[in-house]
Amino acid sequence: xENGRPLESSNPPAIETSDLTRRFGELTAVDRLNLSVAQGTxxxxxxxxxxxxxxxxxxxxxxxxxxAGTARVAGFDVLTAPRAVRRRIGYVxxxxxxxxxxxxxxxxxxxxxxxxxxxxxxxARIDEALHFMGLEDAAPRLVRTYSGGMIRRLELAQAxxxxxxxxxxxxxTIGLDPVARSSVWERLVELQKHHGxxxxxxxxxxxEAEVLCSELGIMHEGRIAVLGTPQDLKTSVGPQATxxxxxxxxxxxxxxxxxxxxxxxxxxxTIRRLG
Numbered sequence: 001x002e003n004g005r006p007l008e009s010s011n012p013p014a015i016e017t018s019d020l021t022r023r024f025g026e027l028t029a030v031d032r033l034n035l036s037v038a039q040g041t042x043x044x045x046x047x048x049x050x051x052x053x054x055x056x057x058x059x060x061x062x063x064x065x066x067x068a069g070t071a072r073v074a075g076f077d078v079l080t081a082p083r084a085v086r087r088r089i090g091y092v093x094x095x096x097x098x099x100x101x102x103x104x105x106x107x108x109x110x111x112x113x114x115x116x117x118x119x120x121x122x123x124a125r126i127d128e129a130l131h132f133m134g135l136e137d138a139a140p141r142l143v144r145t146y147s148g149g150m151i152r153r154l155e156l157a158q159a160x161x162x163x164x165x166x167x168x169x170x171x172x173t174i175g176l177d178p179v180a181r182s183s184v185w186e187r188l189v190e191l192q193k194h195h196g197x198x199x200x201x202x203x204x205x206x207x208e209a210e211v212l213c214s215e216l217g218i219m220h221e222g223r224i225a226v227l228g229t230p231q232d233l234k235t236s237v238g239p240q241a242t243x244x245x246x247x248x249x250x251x252x253x254x255x256x257x258x259x260x261x262x263x264x265x266x267x268x269x270t271i272r273r274l275g
Contacts, residue, residue: 012075014039014166014198015060019069022055029055031222032069037215039165042192042199044209047219048251053202054094057168060200061091074165087116090159094170098154100144104135107143108158115162129157133187149180156187160197167191169201173208185211206243218250225250 015037022030030052037043045053058064060073062082071078074088098107108129112122130136133153138146143154152172159167172188173181189212191197203209209216210230217224218233226233234241237249 011039013037013072014041015043015071015073015200017060017069017071020056020059020066020071021068022052022059022064023067028222030059033224035217035224035227037198037200039198040192040196041214042188042201042212044213044216045200045202045219046204046206046209046216046247046251047202051219051251052222053219054170057091057170057200057202061089061168062086087162088165090162090164090167092152092155092159092167092169092172094174096151098143098151098158100142103142104130104139104146104154107154108139108161111158112161117162125161125163129161132160132190133157134183147180148176149183152176152180152184153187156184156191160191160195163195164197166198166200169199171203172201173203173205181205181208188212206247210243218247220251 013036015035017033017035020030020033020035021028033056045056047053055064059066060071060078062078062085066079073085076084076088078085098104099110102110105126108126109122112125117125130139133156135150135153135157138150143151146154156167156172169188173184176184185208188199188201192199199212201212213230215227215229216233217227219225226236228236230243233246233250234243237246241249
């Protein structure tokens with residue numbers, strides 16, 4: 001396999017890492033990650049704050065350079081072909097990415113420009129994304145008037161304009177009410193089933209992980225402690241185990257929204273903006 005060229009296979013993984021590592025001084029945030037995510041699946045990465053989830057996403061989306069190891073996304077090496085990777089991925093961060101001072105359609109036009117959508121296809125792509133996300137009526141309004149669920153759907157619409165092969169989502173429904181959360185879930189499932197996209201998401205919501213993900217990885221101290229389907233992971237812990245039990249068993253502690261001040265501040269900021 002040559003760096004910068006697609007993998008030569010009839011069905012290569014959408015994401016593949018080999019000993020992927022990231023250090024910050026003496027701290028190893030991600031320690032020799034070996035992971036393969038199949039095309040057209042929804043993969044969920046779970047773990048307590050500080051386990052390395054966001055660092056992994058940043059490396060896979062070319063926002064952070066690995067300290068060691070390799071990673072290929074949509075068939076391209078993140079180190080030697082970062083532009084090719086970026087052309088083939090969408091990314092919705094935890095923090096608000098839509099501009100509240102612009103209308104929905106203005107945000108989409110800006111994203112189309114940034115993603116390099118051909119000018120002759122912009123209108124059709126925007127119309128398609130608005131319809132898919134159920135935002136046609138809201139498109140002319142300022143985003144600051146949107147509900148939290150509408151903002152998340154707009155951000156998904158922005159991320160899918162260039163029809164990415166892989167979509168990365170960092171805590172996609174944090175701070176949303178149950179109705180808005182279910183609406184986002186429905187769109188993600190449709191995106192995966194009908195558009196063939198691979199979705200890689202991080203979450204602390206065990207229900208979200210069980211409803212959406214065909215495979216899960218649970219992080220513990222910079223490493224993936226276990227991989228498997230939600231059902232297989234529950235079976236590995238016990239006949240009556242829930243995903244909460246699985247999380248506690250493999251991550252070394254119970255689910256908690258505590259964590260560092262910076263993580264708490266980020267979470268609360270997101271909730272306020274989406275609320």
